[in-house]
Every structure is written in C-alpha cells, then in structure tokens.
Amino acid sequence: MAIRERVFNAIISCFKRHGAEVIDTPVFELKETLTGKYGEDSKLIYDLKDQGGELLSLRYDLTVPFARYLAMNKITNIKRYHIAKVYRRDNPAMTRGRYREFYQCDFDIAGQFDPMIPDAECLKIVHEILSDLQLGDFLIKVNDRRILDGMFAVCGVPDSKFRTICSSVDKLDKVPWEEVRGEMVGEKGLSPEAANHIGEYVQLHGGLELIERLLQDPKLSQNKLAKEGLGDMKLLFEYLTLFGITGKISFDLSLARGLDYYTGVIFEAVLLQGERAVEEPVSVGSVAGGGRYDGLVGMFDPKGRKVPCVGVSIGIERIFSILEQRVEASEEKIRTTETQVLVASAQKKLLEERLKLIAELWDAGIKAEVLYKKNPKLLNQLQYCEDTGIPLVAIVGEQELKDGVVKLRVVATREE
C-alpha cells in the first residue's frame, strides 16, 4: 500500500495544482441513469436487488455520475477531481491491472469556454502525471469523435452504424486490423468497400502536418463534422505546442474509445516498450484516457440544458501493478508501517514503564509501538524491529529508570 499512497499523492497533487476541488458522489445510481451511456459495455453494469426501493446499479465510471450531479444541482461551471471505486462485471486480469472493483482518478472541467483550452489542459495533466510517476516512455494518442464520424460518413457507413463501427475500431489497440475488419463486415453487416476505406484512414497518425493534410483531403474536407473536428484539432496542437508537450502526443485516426457519451476530442495514453531494440516502440497498455462529452449533462436536465465537459481518467490500477511488479523484481523491501520507534524493555516487569513512556511519545506525535506482552524478551523485541523495519528502539531498563534516562538504539547499526 506504500506504493499506492505515493501514486495517489502524485495524482492528487497534480489535480490540485490545476485548481480542481474534490467532490464525491454515491456508489449507487438509479439504473436508468446508467442505461444507454456505455455502448456495448452496458452488459457489465452491476445491478442491486430490488429491496422495496428504487432500481439501483453500482456506478460503472465516475463520468456519468458527475454529469448527473451537475444537472441535479444546476452547476454550470466547475473544475473537480474525484478518486473512487467503480464496478464492472468483467473477467479480472490481475497482472494487467483489470479488476471488477477498481479505483478511477478523474479530473473534469465543466462549463462554456473558448474552444480547446480546457481540452489542452487535460492533456497537460496526463503528461505531468505520467512524467512524475516515471513509468517509462509514453505516448498520448488524440483523435476526435467528429473526425471519426466524418470519416465513417465519407467511407459510406450508414448513420445508424456509427456507434457500433466505432466500438469495432476501438478494439484496434488489442486485435489486428484484419480481425476488426472481419467483425465490421461479418457481424455488423458493413460493406467490404466501406471497411477497406476505413482501413486506409485508421493507419494514419502524426502531428500538425497530418492535420493540415487531412484538412486538404478531398473527401474529408467536404464533410462538415470532419472539418470542424480537424479545425479544433489544429487549435489543440497549437496550445499543446505552447505547453511544450507535443513530443509525446500523436494525432491517431485509429483511436475510437467506445463509450457512447464522447462528442469531441478523445485521447488515450499508452506506455511504450522496446526502445532499445531496432524495432518501433510497442504499446504495452493504456494508463489514462478521456475526452469531451458535451451532451451528457443535458441528458439529465429536465429542460435539456447542456453543460459542455471535458475530462480525463487515470488508470491507476494498471499503474499500481506496473510499479508493484517493478518493486518485486528489484527485491526491495517496502515497509508497510511508518513506526519510528519501538518502546522495549531489557528486564521483566517493566510493562508499566513501557506504557507510560509510549503514551508520552504518542502525545508528542511520535509514531511508536510496543509489544502487547507483559514480559517480552529483548531479543524478540529487536527481532520485531528487524521484521517490520522500525529504525529505532527505546530501551527501558532498571538502571536507566534510576538514572531517569532511556537508552535509544539504532536497530541497523546497534549504535546507542
């Protein structure tokens, strides 16, 4: 848990540095609140038993509850973070940091602002956190739902299939294109031509120059949505240049993010491996993601009033498992407590003296422990320090009591 505390602290520091306040929402939501927000992942929602009350589900992420909270409290402007657990009826994969119950660390900016400034800040936050945690090389992929939708349109995907084809594209980080193409054509009934056309686009990734090129693309540039998305993407990259972080950011047309609620910019940070070899660095998994969801709050407002939002979620469980594996490999011993001193005795019958001394230490704010035995052996007390990593031992003895002093010994060196 020591590693976990360090990671939480790094993330919370960053969120606070960017002016976010913390809010908390309940772990239950009305079942209807969650329905229809997660695309094909909705089957993973945990429902509560009807016990004579409302139909409740456990939250699936922190974004939908946040949007529901904004609408309910008529908040039109807030920057907040929320670190809490979410629940999915999924197949856990411990080593890859995938669980049924896990923490999410979310930062969101809600409000009507000039385009792409909050979006750029979200990317800056991901950059700061991944740099700070020293997880190794990383890349932040960026795309835009409007560009994807525009691309689907010019490739000949019917409107009604945008979302389900988007879910297929979302699988490209895990399975090869051929398989995704198979799903599109076989299961989802897309024409092979449309699929092939999508296949050409989703290979593209780059920076400002790719954005410029696509703005000139004869088909895409004719599509209103794609043009809007590409224009904003250009603006985003200008801001990212001012932040000095474009080196780690890639505009990537294969990035889809399956959740239904995204409406604009989407992004995902992946860790890279294989730099030392000649080959290209390969992604070893997503550790952060997010995007813009301008329509979600309006879905919960009785009058449909919209509150534009953009946010980022840090995949903290995967980060934990990476850092924990690293510590395990290094065979470094991590202390589980912070105790500074063990109050011990050299002779028997000194429990009273030990208890008096430790109460003084606690009252002085010193982290101290005592063995819960009337007459522990000195050797056992020293062994306890060795086992738990307590650096100091305060030894009460008869002579010391007479002299009115306490012997303090450094466990590692036996210095007194």
Add this chain to the structure above:
Amino acid sequence: MAIRERVFNAIISCFKRHGAEVIDTPVFELKETLTGKYGEDSKLIYDLKDQGGELLSLRYDLTVPFARYLAMNKITNIKRYHIAKVYRRDNPAMTRGRYREFYQCDFDIAGQFDPMIPDAECLKIVHEILSDLQLGDFLIKVNDRRILDGMFAVCGVPDSKFRTICSSVDKLDKVPWEEVRGEMVGEKGLSPEAANHIGEYVQLHGGLELIERLLQDPKLSQNKLAKEGLGDMKLLFEYLTLFGITGKISFDLSLARGLDYYTGVIFEAVLLQGERAVEEPVSVGSVAGGGRYDGLVGMFDPKGRKVPCVGVSIGIERIFSILEQRVEASEEKIRTTETQVLVASAQKKLLEERLKLIAELWDAGIKAEVLYKKNPKLLNQLQYCEDTGIPLVAIVGEQELKDGVVKLRVVATREE
C-alpha cells in the same frame, strides 16, 4: 470537502502513529459472509441482484470483511486501519450524520496477546482523535459483554434471550428505561422481576471503585463470566491510568452495543453538552465505538482457528456534520480549491503568453489557474480570484512582455 480532508488527516495520522498499516477489502462480500453477524440490524444489508454469479451483498461495516480477510489469508497477527464506505438500507438523517452510504474509519489489532493491552490502546486512540479534533467535551463509556451476560444470568434472563435483551439495552442511549423495559417484558417475554433487576444494574456507572464494588457484589461475583469481565475491566483501568486518560472514561453497565460479534470489552464515545449549566452534561450522540471480537475470525476459518481481535470505529460522518454546522454558524468562508495564483492578462490577444506562463508555473509545482477564454476582461479575472479566494494574480501585459517581467498582485490588498 476542506473540513473532511482535515478530519481524515487527523485520524490517519493517529492510526499511523500507533503503527497501523492500511489495507483495503472489496465493497462486496458473499451474502453468507454477512449473515448472522449483526443481530437485529441484519435487515439493513443491501443485496446485489443475482446476475449469474455469486449472491453478493454490500459490506455493512469494515469489521466482518476484515475478519473474513484474516481467515482467508491465514493472518494471525496484524495492526491495520481501513477508511472506506459501508452501506445500510436505513432512514437517513443528514443533520445527525446518518446516511445510507457513509465512511467508516477503523483501526483493529488482531493477534494473541497479554490481556487488555491492545484494548487500552484502542481507547487511547479514541481519546487522542477526539482531543485533536476539538469537538468539545466527550466521554468514553466502557463495558464488557461478559459482564452483561453475567448480569443477564444473575437477573434470571434465559440464555437464549441474552442477545435480544442485549439489543434492548443497547437502545438506552436513545429511549428512556421505561420504554426499554416495556420492550423486554412486552415484546420479548422477559419476566418483570428480571427486567427490574436489570434496571438496577444499568443505572450504575463509575470508575475503579465501581469495579471493586461489583467484584464484591454477592450475585455477580458468583458468576464466572461476570467475574472474568470485571477482573479484566480492573486491569484495563490500570492501563488507562498509565496512559493518563481515565478522566474521560466511564465504566457504564448500560452500554450494550447490539452487534452480535462482540465477546469482551465494548466501548462508545459520546460528545457532551451543557457543561455551563448547573445540570449534568448530556450526551449528544455517539462518535466512536468498538470492542473485542475474539470469535469472528474463527467463523470464517475452515478449521475454526481463532484470532482474537479488538478494534475501534470512528463515526466520521457525525464528526463532519458537527464541524460543518460549526463552520456554517461562524459564516467563515472555506475555500474549495488550493490555487495560489491566477495567470491573467491586462490586454487582449495574450492567450498564448498566458498559456506559456501557466505551463511554467505548473512545471514548477505551483498551483495555478487561467480563465479558459481567449480575451477575458481584467475585471472578470480579478472577480474570479475574489470569488474563489485565489490570493495572487500574475498579470501579463504588453509592457511587461517587453520588459520580460510579470506583474504579481495580491488580490486582497491590491499591492503589486
């Protein structure tokens, strides 16, 4: 949330000072794990819908999951804390800090040790936390399940009715004796004589002298359980004297704590009010409680191996509501963010300069914000500082850019 953070920090500091490590258990437990541990409160457990898996419930407290965790992982010795939410299908009462979903802050010591040393440490912890949080005068009531059971026996309560009569006694902090007596005799079929006899005992409270007197009580002293409990209570008070905290501790025969799993010492801390008046200070509600549960871990061990445990739970929601009410009454304004400086501009078209400057501040670890507008008015930027309590504003202007400096203004005094 600023108050909440302060309270959490005070409690975590105390738990760490006493050498506890932090552990986390899942929010779900198998339904059967929770069954039969909470006496008459079991009806408040939230069950999950059967979605083709196990029958799950949401945890009702952190103690039963902790015991299950110890048995499952064969841990026989640990000192841990756990701060997390628990769930009860109860009628919420916001002003009194009672909710369906709420935090518990638990500290527990598991292991086979010499009697009453860990128990005394739990009381010391409650004393430290309530002193530290300055909630006003408080009293920690202490009793022992063995003394209660012995008392029930000598009063003529049949063995089979111990638990349910214990639940009735538990209500004494909320309803008068006459009503509790009515429940015992009317609903639970206890003889009026036995009830009257209990009534005499539950009026008693005091310190070491009461323990000594009861050890001489002709009936109680004949009862094995009561004698054992009173002997340990005496030892406990000796240790509490060494810790210097007996002034706030009262041995109270009316304290029952209804949960089924307690086996030894039980305690509960209440806040007091009415000191200034002539009357006795009256309790305004429980803010911490706990006790010894030596049998619980064994219930989850396939071989029934016991691990003695004692623990304390801090009622943090009530503490929040007390402190929040106090702040509200004082009309003190609490900041919700920690932002130190707003990066602002005096003229138009300086978004680029603002973004460059704020990236530098963030990279230097400074908590900074910027308005998400291309051309905000200086007045609006200063107003934002006033509204959110940001103390400093860094103003970028054309002249300053030429000079290569930034004007820093203290919002409150307008000093530059």
